[in-house]
Amino acid sequence: MSKGITYLEAIRAAQARALADDERVFIYGQDVGKFGGAFKATKNLANEFPGRVLDSPLSEDAIIGLAIGAAIEGLRPIVEMQFADFSTCGFNQIVNHAGTLFYRTGVPCPIVVRLPSGGTPGGGPFHSQSMEAIYAHYPGLVVMTPGTVEDAYSLLLEAVALDDPVLFCEHKFLYNHLKADALPESALPVGRAALAREGRDATVVTYGAMLHESLAAADTLAADGYRIEIVDLRTVKPLDTDTVLASVARTGRLLCVSEAWPWGGVAAEVIARVTAEGFGLLDAPPQRLNARDTPVPYHPDLWSSHRPTAAAIESALRRLLEM
Amino acid sequence: MSHGGHPVTKSDFVRAYRVMLLARILEDKLASLYRSGLIKGGVFLGRGQEALSVSVGISLHKGDIFAPLIRDQAGRMAFGDTVLDTLRTYLGSQLGSMRGRDGNIHRGRPREGYYAMISHLGAMVPAVAGGLFARRMRGQHGIVGATCLGEGGTSTGAFHEGLNLAAVEKLPLVVVVANNQFSYSTTNDRQFACKDLLDKAAGYGVAGHRAGGQDLMSCLQVVRGAVAAARDGGGPQLVVADILRLVGHGEHDDAWYVSPELKASALGRDCILLAEQRLIAEGWASEEDIKTWRAEYHKEVDEAAAKVRREPSPNPADEEWVAVSDSKVAEFFRE
Numbered sequence: 001m002s003k004g005i006t007y008l009e010a011i012r013a014a015q016a017r018a019l020a021d022d023e024r025v026f027i028y029g030q031d032v033g034k035f036g037g038a039f040k041a042t043k044n045l046a047n048e049f050p051g052r053v054l055d056s057p058l059s060e061d062a063i064i065g066l067a068i069g070a071a072i073e074g075l076r077p078i079v080e081m082q083f084a085d086f087s088t089c090g091f092n093q094i095v096n097h098a099g100t101l102f103y104r105t106g107v108p109c110p111i112v113v114r115l116p117s118g119g120t121p122g123g124g125p126f127h128s129q130s131m132e133a134i135y136a137h138y139p140g141l142v143v144m145t146p147g148t149v150e151d152a153y154s155l156l157l158e159a160v161a162l163d164d165p166v167l168f169c170e171h172k173f174l175y176n177h178l179k180a181d182a183l184p185e186s187a188l189p190v191g192r193a194a195l196a197r198e199g200r201d202a203t204v205v206t207y208g209a210m211l212h213e214s215l216a217a218a219d220t221l222a223a224d225g226y227r228i229e230i231v232d233l234r235t236v237k238p239l240d241t242d243t244v245l246a247s248v249a250r251t252g253r254l255l256c257v258s259e260a261w262p263w264g265g266v267a268a269e270v271i272a273r274v275t276a277e278g279f280g281l282l283d284a285p286p287q288r289l290n291a292r293d294t295p296v297p298y299h300p301d302l303w304s305s306h307r308p309t310a311a312a313i314e315s316a317l318r319r320l321l322e323m
Numbered sequence: 324m325s326h327g328g329h330p331v332t333k334s335d336f337v338r339a340y341r342v343m344l345l346a347r348i349l350e351d352k353l354a355s356l357y358r359s360g361l362i363k364g365g366v367f368l369g370r371g372q373e374a375l376s377v378s379v380g381i382s383l384h385k386g387d388i389f390a391p392l393i394r395d396q397a398g399r400m401a402f403g404d405t406v407l408d409t410l411r412t413y414l415g416s417q418l419g420s421m422r423g424r425d426g427n428i429h430r431g432r433p434r435e436g437y438y439a440m441i442s443h444l445g446a447m448v449p450a451v452a453g454g455l456f457a458r459r460m461r462g463q464h465g466i467v468g469a470t471c472l473g474e475g476g477t478s479t480g481a482f483h484e485g486l487n488l489a490a491v492e493k494l495p496l497v498v499v500v501a502n503n504q505f506s507y508s509t510t511n512d513r514q515f516a517c518k519d520l521l522d523k524a525a526g527y528g529v530a531g532h533r534a535g536g537q538d539l540m541s542c543l544q545v546v547r548g549a550v551a552a553a554r555d556g557g558g559p560q561l562v563v564a565d566i567l568r569l570v571g572h573g574e575h576d577d578a579w580y581v582s583p584e585l586k587a588s589a590l591g592r593d594c595i596l597l598a599e600q601r602l603i604a605e606g607w608a609s610e611e612d613i614k615t616w617r618a619e620y621h622k623e624v625d626e627a628a629a630k631v632r633r634e635p636s637p638n639p640a641d642e643e644w645v646a647v648s649d650s651k652v653a654e655f656f657r658e
Contacts, residue, residue, distance in 0.1 A: 026460060052460075057491055059449075059485075061481050061484045061485075062449035062481070062484035062487070065448070065484075066449050066456055066488060069438075069449070069453020069455070069457065070460075072457075073454050073457035075457045075461070092443050092446060097450065099646070100441065100646075101439075104425045104429070104439060105433050105439050106422075107433040107434055140647060162651060163647075163648045164647040164648055164649050164652060189651070191651070191652055191655050
């Protein structure tokens with residue numbers, strides 16, 4: 001293994017730092033203790049922080065419910081859903097309890113729900129889902145979708161520091177693939193999108209693993225002389241409309257890329273906002289590229305045709321550039 | 324399984340009765356305000372369940388955690404809720420603890436250990452467990468958390484997950500189930516198939532207690548015993564009481580589905596009347612005392628209702644319309 005820190009190690013490091021810096025922080029979830037988590041995101045943390053990294057029963061509703069009660073009492077729980085897909089079993093507590101608590105009672109609910117998200121080859125229908133849009137739909141929740149090692153680290157620390165419930169959509173495909181030289185010393189403010197690549201011919205708005213497919217597509221198109229600008233949303237809620245509009249103002253063309261399903265998703269929201277607030281900036285109809293509207297298939301060959309890939313993004317961009 | 328009682332003194336009984344009486348008089352007022360069209364949404368009463376409910380609130384200490392449910396006006400008041408805040412929440416006063424953002428029984432002051440229920444049944448079980456988990460993590464001991472449910476709530480996943488988790492963690496949680504025979508209109512034979520709801524306690528590895536639902540003395544003894552056992556490190560406690568709901572699910576429901584035979588049965592006895600008979604038989608209060616308390620509570624409730632009706636409603640133009648609290652993200656949500 002080459003040197004450098006992976007996206008997964010960054011998540012572990014952020015949790016270690018949160019535990020070290022703030023005695024209110026604890027970690028609760030299935031297999032997160034001695035075992036170190038299904039993906040090893042909490043490896044050794046139970047040893048390093050005795051009594052603060054604890055295995056839970058197989059009860060997503062009760063895990064989130066416990067976190068909410070602990071947050072009311074002033075603690076800062078980080079809970080791990082073993083896969084984002086299983087958070088549907090804790091959905092009620094997330095959207096109806098955590099999401100409404102501050103608005104109803106004036107008492108904040110500082111919980112972080114880590115959601116190992118997105119597809120990997122062979123993951124199949126129940127270990128591959130991207131849940132960001134469904135949580136972003138509900139008021140009172142912050143939804144983070146880090147696409148870089150640096151953001152996996154800094155946004156997770158921000159998530160713990162925020163007084164509100166955060167759904168932290170960490171992408172499993174990036175866990176071990178993505179590396180950085182070092183952990184970041186500073187980061188953009190939470191809620192600000194990043195300009196991942198500067199360009200002038202078209203804007204791609206994306207997040208999570210699709211950032212890297214989009215960057216690869218932009219590299220290919222660069223060989224033909226096209227300069228593609230890429231906006232990495234970093235957090236989908238709040239959504240940094242200003243940065244998106246500023247980019248579209250430069251390029252006049254917009255493609256939104258998301259690994260999630262198309263219906264009512266983040267890509268749809270970005271296009272709705274740009275169309276409503278920046279219609280005059282557009283030189284062509286805004287486009288989106290999502291996963292197909294079926295369950296995420298198991299077979300790697302089906303899976304790689306189900307989600308957007310660099311090749312699919314490249315061809316969507318070529319169509320957009322010709323409009 | 325314990326049927327044992329905890330000592331209850333005359334003054335405990337009198338205090339509990341007076342809270343029940345105040346809750347009943349306040350709820351009668353709520354029903355009347357609802358029928359006059361002054362309360363929007365629903366009104367959900369605890370008539371017939373006051374003895375069990377008050378026993379929960381009165382057995383807890385300041386600093387404990389309580390997540391009451393729909394029929395717990397008496398328990399709420401014993402835990403510190405007021406006539407004024409009840410009326411403010413029901414009538415939508417801007418000065419109420421929920422500021423018009425939530426209503427009726429969905430009220431609380433979580434910072435004071437009085438959690439505000441959500442409508443989804445069973446959801447408060449793991450939340451109270453989490454509060455207790457946090458208190459223990461912070462080194463606070465001798466704290467108890469309690470929450471109430473009907474028998475219908477025991478059919479939810481959240482009840483199961485929460486009670487199991489509390490048992491695994493050996494948390495000082497008391498779950499009080501009012502088996503009031505109807506979940507809205509659904510009868511027990513369509514709700515559960517176990518012979519006795521109390522059998523569930525063994526399944527979770529928690530202690531079980533049965534309280535005589537209409538009998539205030541039994542409720543006080545049993546619930547106090549359960550709370551004391553939890554406080555002493557005995558882990559979660561499940562209390563079940565058989566009761567009949569003496570009203571509809573809400574005031575919109577005339578409960579036509581409750582048979583006259585059931586109403587006339589032992590289950591249908593009114594816990595307040597039974598408590599009054601006991602007060603008089605034991606010589607703990609006279610009919611004159613009870614009459615005086617009634618008059619006093621009617622006056623308090625009527626005056627509070629008149630005051631709240633003059634209070635401002637929330638003004639949509641002044642509402643922030645932001646559901647997050649942290650200034651680092653709230654700015655993004657302002658319209």
